[in-house]
Amino acid sequence: MLQPKNKRAKVKKTMSGLIMLTLLSSLILPGVAGAIPAVKSQIEFSNVSVQAGQSVKVPVKLTQNEYPINAYNMQIDYDKSTLEVVRITPAASGNITSSATEEGVPDFQYQINNAEGWVRIIWVNSKDLSQVEDTGLIDADQALFEMEIKAKSNAASGTTKLTVDQNDKEHWRFNNLEYSPPALLTGGTITITAASSGGNSSSPSTGSSGGGGSSPAPSVPTTSSTPAPTKGVDIYVNGQKQEQSATASISTIDNKVTTTIQVDNNKVINQVGNGLRTLLLPVTGTGTNSVVGELNGRLVKTMEGSNAQVVIQTDTGTYTLPANQIKVDQVVRQLGGSASLEDVKFQIAITPSNDAKKAAIAAAASKMNNTTVIAAPVDFEVKAVYKGQQVDVNRFNAYVERTITLPKDTDGSKITTGVVLQADGTMLHVPTKVIKGTTNDAAVINSLTNSTYALIYHPATFTDVSNHWSRTDVEDLASRLVVEGAGDNTFAPDRSITRAEFTAVLLRGLGLHSPESAVTTTFTDVNADSWYENEVQTAISYGLISGYTDNSFRPNDEISRAEAMTIVARAMKLVDLAKADASETANLLGAYSDSGQVQAWAAESVASAIKQGLVQGADGKLMADADISRAQTAAIVKRLLAKAGLI
Numbered sequence: 001m002l003q004p005k006n007k008r009a010k011v012k013k014t015m016s017g018l019i020m021l022t023l024l025s026s027l028i029l030p031g032v033a034g035a036i037p038a039v040k041s042q043i044e045f046s047n048v049s050v051q052a053g054q055s056v057k058v059p060v061k062l063t064q065n066e067y068p069i070n071a072y073n074m075q076i077d078y079d080k081s082t083l084e085v086v087r088i089t090p091a092a093s094g095n096i097t098s099s100a101t102e103e104g105v106p107d108f109q110y111q112i113n114n115a116e117g118w119v120r121i122i123w124v125n126s127k128d129l130s131q132v133e134d135t136g137l138i139d140a141d142q143a144l145f146e147m148e149i150k151a152k153s154n155a156a157s158g159t160t161k162l163t164v165d166q167n168d169k170e171h172w173r174f175n176n177l178e179y180s181p182p183a184l185l186t187g188g189t190i191t192i193t194a195a196s197s198g199g200n201s202s203s204p205s206t207g208s209s210g211g212g213g214s215s216p217a218p219s220v221p222t223t224s225s226t227p228a229p230t231k232g233v234d235i236y237v238n239g240q241k242q243e244q245s246a247t248a249s250i251s252t253i254d255n256k257v258t259t260t261i262q263v264d265n266n267k268v269i270n271q272v273g274n275g276l277r278t279l280l281l282p283v284t285g286t287g288t289n290s291v292v293g294e295l296n297g298r299l300v301k302t303m304e305g306s307n308a309q310v311v312i313q314t315d316t317g318t319y320t321l322p323a324n325q326i327k328v329d330q331v332v333r334q335l336g337g338s339a340s341l342e343d344v345k346f347q348i349a350i351t352p353s354n355d356a357k358k359a360a361i362a363a364a365a366s367k368m369n370n371t372t373v374i375a376a377p378v379d380f381e382v383k384a385v386y387k388g389q390q391v392d393v394n395r396f397n398a399y400v401e402r403t404i405t406l407p408k409d410t411d412g413s414k415i416t417t418g419v420v421l422q423a424d425g426t427m428l429h430v431p432t433k434v435i436k437g438t439t440n441d442a443a444v445i446n447s448l449t450n451s452t453y454a455l456i457y458h459p460a461t462f463t464d465v466s467n468h469w470s471r472t473d474v475e476d477l478a479s480r481l482v483v484e485g486a487g488d489n490t491f492a493p494d495r496s497i498t499r500a501e502f503t504a505v506l507l508r509g510l511g512l513h514s515p516e517s518a519v520t521t522t523f524t525d526v527n528a529d530s531w532y533e534n535e536v537q538t539a540i541s542y543g544l545i546s547g548y549t550d551n552s553f554r555p556n557d558e559i560s561r562a563e564a565m566t567i568v569a570r571a572m573k574l575v576d577l578a579k580a581d582a583s584e585t586a587n588l589l590g591a592y593s594d595s596g597q598v599q600a601w602a603a604e605s606v607a608s609a610i611k612q613g614l615v616q617g618a619d620g621k622l623m624a625d626a627d628i629s630r631a632q633t634a635a636i637v638k639r640l641l642a643k644a645g646l647i
Contacts, residue, residue, distance in 0.1 A: 027396035028558045041065040041174050041181050043074075043144070045162050045188035047239035049280045051313045052192055053153035053440045053534060054403065055086055058162070059277070059646045060144045063186075067176040068137030072121040073143070077163045077172040080117030082155045082275070083190065086435065087111070087647070088121060091143035102379070108145070121145060137176075137476040144348075151192045153439030162188035191239050193282045193313075225446040233261065236280040237271045246281065247305050257289040258351075261312075265299040265342075276306050282313040288376075291316070297344035297384070301328045314350050317442075318403040319380055321348060331384045334391045345385045353377035357421060361454045364427045371442055374415050375443070377454035378404050392450075395516065397418050399431070399446040399575065399646065404455060412441030412456045416479035423454040429481040430511040431646035447511055448574075462491035470631035480647075482508045483634050493631035500532035500555035502564055503539050506571060509637040510646075517543035521555040530555070544570045561615070562602035562624040567606035568640060569615060576645035594621045 042064035050056035062069065078085070088110040110121045123144070125137060140142065147162075165171040174183045180275035197292045215386055232244040245264045250257060260280050268279060269580055281293045291314040303310065303323035312319045326346060332339050353361075357377050365371045380402050406412060419431035430453065431446045443455050460478035460483055465471045470493050476522055477483045478491075486492040496503075507513070514534070521540045532555055539545040544567050570577055582589055585607035589595040598606050606624060610613045614636050617623070628636075641647040 016621055024637075034234050039185035041069065042186065043174075043183055044186050045076075046277060047187050047189040047191075048149075048278060049191040049193060049236035049239045049241075050149070050151045050284070051284065051318070052151050052155045052157070053405065053437050054313060054318055054442065055148055055435060056149040057445075058149055058188075058190070060147065061630060062138055062140060062144055064143050065140050065181065067181065068139045069174050070137055070177055071122075071124040071175040072138075072314050073120070073170070074164055075118055075120045075148075075168075077118045078149070078507065079160045080154055082115060082192065083117075084114040084150050085112045085119045085325075086148040086150050087645070089146045089148070089185060090123075091145055093251065100122065101417040106191070110145075111120050111123060119147070120133060122334075129642060141414070144483065149190065150437070151190070151436065153437045154578055155192050159189055159191050159195055162190065187592040189239060190239065191236060193236075193284070207285050215301050227277060234269075235261075235263065236276070236278075236282065237268060238277050239280075242267065242271075248283070257286075258292060259283055259286050260292045260294055260347075260416055263299065265296045268295075269299055269302050272302050272306050272308075276308045276311055277426075278311060278491050280311045280313060284313070284315055287315055288352045292348060293348045295340070295346050295347065295348075297332065297341035299329055300326055300346050301317065301341055303417045310348065310385060312314060312348050312350055315405065316352055317350055317378055317380075317405050319350055320401045320403075321382065322398070322400070323399055325380065325398060326393055329389050333385045335384065335389050339465060343386060347381075347383050347385060349379070349381045349383075351379040351381065353454075357452055358620045360425050360454075361419075361421060361427060364421070364425055365456060368458065370460070372414075372457045373454055374410065375404060375406055377421060377452050378402075381450050382450060387457040394450045394540075396448050399448060402445045402447070403435075404443045404445065404453065406438055406441045406443065406455075410441065412436055412443065415455045416458045417481060418445040418455050419455065419481070420447070420452050420461075420511070420513070422448075427454065427456070427481075428511075428513050429508055431641055432480075435646050448516075460485075460490060464490045465493050465631070468493050468631065470635055474631060475590045477509065477634050477638055478511075482637065483630070485623065486630075491630065493590075494633075496558040496627040497630050497633050498556050499553065500535065501630075502559045502628065503567065504532060504535045504635055505540055506544070506567060506637055507535055510574065510640055512538055512542060514538060517541055521547070521548055522549060524620070525552045526555060542574065558627045560625050561622070561628045561632075562598065562606060564628045564636070565609045565615065565624075566602055566605040568636060569608045572608060572612065575640065575646065576646055577612050580604060581613045589622070592617055592620055592622045598624045609636075612640075612643050614643070 006150070041062065044061045044063045048056045108123045110119060114593065166185060168549070172183065211333065231245050233248045234241050234243050234244045245267045247262050249260050250371050251260065252258075261283055263279070263281070268276070283291045289601055291312060293310065293312045295310065300323050304326070304579050307322070307324065309320055309322045311321075318513070326486045328341070332341070332344065335344065341509045353376065357379075361377050362371055365373050370495065384391045395439070404418070412434040414435050415432070419427035420429045420430050421427050432455070435442045435444060445453055455610060457502045458481065459480050460475055462474065462478070465474050468474070474483065474491055474493060483491075492599055493553045520537050523536065526536050536555065545553070567643070569579060588607040588610045589598055589603060602624060606622060614623075638647070
């Protein structure tokens, strides 16, 4: 696709392609009459910190410019022996998209070359500025894209830097509508904390990581049966080390060792004025013991206002929690409303599960065919504590990322999915992807709730999809416990699917297994004892279904492609995928010969699915009124999860 200097790819000469070719070649827009802007464009690479073997996101932002930017390209170089780039994500502001424009030429393109240590990013605004109000131009204080970068497992602690050859126009160029203003680069320092450094360096007391508690809920101890000595530790704010800005204490209850990092809240709050984005608490050297990060309510509330996130990094895993998902005001109301923010302690915990949970996971796996537990379960928990009261923060408005680090020499390719342990002892799929590492692989789990998570290997095959176009999608989702066979080791890929079945598959794929709230809607044809009653209530609570005007859901009716796309389009909001606007809807549908048969109520939803590449049609037709098959359902749900970066 895109190549560095002297390795350019051929770009098709559509209108968008010509713009991109102009950007890439030496025939870049020449200066025109008028002075060069007095204010240079300023591009900021965030400074971040990351533990060896883990990944971190690096936002790239336009912080200053005089005239809006219409196109840019840059080649970012990095130390290939220390870092590797996982992915590039365009900004979600709507001004930069990865959607296809004329004849499939995308607005945003990138190529990663980890073998040589560079990534090339190009964006060209393809909008007709005379036809739209939202010009798509980029102005100051806007995000350009986000880089996900992994520090290799063998990387030594220290700093490295993302660089750009700013003297090479093919590596660094920003255009507005008339000329190419000069641009300056700031930031890009990556601090790597090796497994033996950062956090708490003293050896914790020895003891069992399992504990002996019978309660299925994770527990974060606030008192200890032994003295809890404290020591000053370093944390990182926006990748910059803040020495002695937290204290670490080690406590033991029932042979369970917990390291608690208490942040110096005032010191961190003072950083907010400098643009606080990430508060990293790296706590290594604790092995399989529990780790708790503790912040007070005032700091969390301040971080919420700055759209900042707190990251707890341990030997067991990593928890990346946006402060706005904690919902401080709501928690304080649950504590009685009079609690001072300074006195409310928020505890974010990563805890290897106790023996009872390990046994429950093993028992659940034993009841399933061809299932192996690959890694021991881990509890992720957030709670607020105030004067003996406790409020658990278990639900979020957006997907929250957790990473479980696999034991050394554990092959990540043997993981088919992450699972969440249910109260009834069963385990269900949660969206999971595996990141390969030099020493340790890791599984990234995204969920709208907190719970106990484990990793399993559950390969699945069916005799009737071995030569079917849907084989990869069907077997992948079956291995994730999202779809099930039809009996006798078959899947029946071409069989139509009912409204209840489609809803259930979509919910399983998204990892939504219970209603978001206690509010329920009663349909006349959904019985309380039906297999799909919970799925229907869950879908209602998340705004995915609404039923018919006669207060029926018609669960056993075959679902049409248009109806399916309507439900999927609603799910797109949950996974932060942009829907089609009015102008896009007409253009996207117009490419199909039977677009006139798409009813008005489904038009935007069908167009949104086309925009995100979830459906493609066949023989130039959408066939919106046709029934959707089991194979098509599997393909659409997998594409949705992949497009959202959840698998």
